[in-house]
Amino acid sequence: MQVSLQINARWVITVDADDNVLENHAVIIQDDIIIDVLPQQDAKKYSPVELIECNDHALAPGFINAHTHAAMSLLKGLADDLPLDEWLNDHIWPAETALADSDFVKDGTELAIAEMIRGGTTCFNDMYFFIDQTATAVSNTGIRACLGIPVIDFPTRWAKDLNEYISKGLAVHDHFRSNELIHFTFAPHAPYTVCDDSLKTIQPIMDELGLAMHIHLHETEDEVEQSIAKHGVSPIARLNNLGLLNPDLMAIHMTHLSATDIQLIAEHRVNVIHCPESNLKLASGFCPVNELITSNINIAIGTDGSASNNDIDMLGETKTAALLTKGRTKQADALPAKTALRMATINGAKALRLDKKIGSLEIGKQADMFAINLNSIETQPIYDVISTLIYSANRSQITDVWVAGQRLMQDQQLTTLDEAQLIEKVKHWQRKINPFHHQPNKAV
Ligand SMILES: CSC[C@H]1O[C@@H](n2cnc3c(O)ncnc32)[C@H](O)[C@@H]1O
Numbered sequence: 001m002q003v004s005l006q007i008n009a010r011w012v013i014t015v016d017a018d019d020n021v022l023e024n025h026a027v028i029i030q031d032d033i034i035i036d037v038l039p040q041q042d043a044k045k046y047s048p049v050e051l052i053e054c055n056d057h058a059l060a061p062g063f064i065n066a067h068t069h070a071a072m073s074l075l076k077g078l079a080d081d082l083p084l085d086e087w088l089n090d091h092i093w094p095a096e097t098a099l100a101d102s103d104f105v106k107d108g109t110e111l112a113i114a115e116m117i118r119g120g121t122t123c124f125n126d127m128y129f130f131i132d133q134t135a136t137a138v139s140n141t142g143i144r145a146c147l148g149i150p151v152i153d154f155p156t157r158w159a160k161d162l163n164e165y166i167s168k169g170l171a172v173h174d175h176f177r178s179n180e181l182i183h184f185t186f187a188p189h190a191p192y193t194v195c196d197d198s199l200k201t202i203q204p205i206m207d208e209l210g211l212a213m214h215i216h217l218h219e220t221e222d223e224v225e226q227s228i229a230k231h232g233v234s235p236i237a238r239l240n241n242l243g244l245l246n247p248d249l250m251a252i253h254m255t256h257l258s259a260t261d262i263q264l265i266a267e268h269r270v271n272v273i274h275c276p277e278s279n280l281k282l283a284s285g286f287c288p289v290n291e292l293i294t295s296n297i298n299i300a301i302g303t304d305g306s307a308s309n310n311d312i313d314m315l316g317e318t319k320t321a322a323l324l325t326k327g328r329t330k331q332a333d334a335l336p337a338k339t340a341l342r343m344a345t346i347n348g349a350k351a352l353r354l355d356k357k358i359g360s361l362e363i364g365k366q367a368d369m370f371a372i373n374l375n376s377i378e379t380q381p382i383y384d385v386i387s388t389l390i391y392s393a394n395r396s397q398i399t400d401v402w403v404a405g406q407r408l409m410q411d412q413q414l415t416t417l418d419e420a421q422l423i424e425k426v427k428h429w430q431r432k433i434n435p436f437h438h439q440p441n442k443a444v
Pocket residue numbers: 069084088092093096127128129150151152187188189190216219278304305308
């Protein structure tokens with residue numbers, strides 16, 4: 001039988017229901033779909049147009065970055081070592097007001113996509129302005145993405161008011177709705193920047209179009225305290241009062257949770273998106289991952305934007321998530337490597353409601369995956385390949401990446417983006433953005 005692609009891999013990390021790791025298996029791909037996974041010696045029945053040998057590699061489902069702001073890659077390192085409110089109000093928002101236009105989003109998103117592909121990310125869940133540019137960059141580069149239609153109760157370069165946020169967002173949704181790699185959510189920024197009336201306005205639109213919601217929630221203790229002072233309840237309880245808690249909600253951050261908050265999340269099967277490095281860097285607090293797992297809550301991993309991280313490296317983020325939970329709970333098995341990998345793949349797919357399509361290497365799923373060469377000093381010896389991947393490997397060992405069967409990185413070379421040209425464009429932006437660079441007082 002003729003097929004488009006056969007990849008022979010030393011290990012296939014399936015992330016199926018039993019976390020099976022298959023040794024010396026072949027993954028058979030027809031166009032965009034995995035049609036078989038079988039021992040290499042049994043694969044002779046297939047005659048592939050392309051045969052790729054990954055004898056030193058593990059093949060794994062592509063990472064799903066469940067929360068980011070891709071274009072903010074241009075603001076990487078702009079304002080470091082600050083808490084969220086100061087970072088956002090005094091640095092990021094003023095810079096965005098001055099600079100975040102259509103070209104900024106186009107070039108910043110390309111920069112982010114290049115970094116994500118190089119790091120094995122095949123799908124990202126984005127929240128930013130000018131989603132027409134994000135959608136174009138996604139479409140041109142071949143990555144998969146879920147684009148949040150932004151809503152925030154103040155004017156930006158993208159939209160002047162709620163009506164414009166909605167109408168411009170929906171126009172992009174309508175334009176790209178037939179693109180198989182582009183999905184949409186509604187993305188109200190946060191409960192402290194979007195009032196009840198705005199949330200009530202978007203609710204029926206989300207329902208009618210069957211769109212999920214993606215919102216920053218319980219990011220800091222301050223946010224929770226201010227919500228209690230202003231509304232009498234925590235931010236998640238406020239969303240519950242508005243009837244917004246359901247399995248189509250992705251709640252980003254979720255630190256400082258009371259037992260009642262956790263009960264609400266579990267009861268309504270809300271998805272929690274854990275962004276450990278952004279929470280650490282902005283000193284926001286800790287998501288109680290262990291307690292959420294115990295309550296059977298779906299937890300996925302996001303990097304947040306590069307301005308608060310300062311990278312969008314899902315492999316590194318996943319290791320941080322595992323180590324942080326162990327340290328916080330003083331329990332070494334609180335988040336094992338296997339569970340952390342599930343959070344970075346299939347759980348992200350579940351949160352995006354794409355788990356029938358992506359998130360694992362199984363027959364019938366889209367061929368979204370990466371190959372990582374483990375035959376290096378850093379990753380030898382190998383006793384358990386998932387442990388090696390999460391605890392020892394580095395994203396620079398990733399050699400090849402496919403989305404829907406298209407090879408977006410081949411032997412560490414991007415195939416749909418020109419890296420040298422991109423770096424030149426970014427250097428131009430750096431000169432323009434430099435006046436906004438925050439330099440804290442140097443210690444004497
Ligand atoms: C509505 S577009 C996205 C908006 O969110 C800002 N942002 C980026 N990171 C964070 C964060 O961790 N918490 C809150 N807001 C964040 C970004 O600068 C855009 O203005």
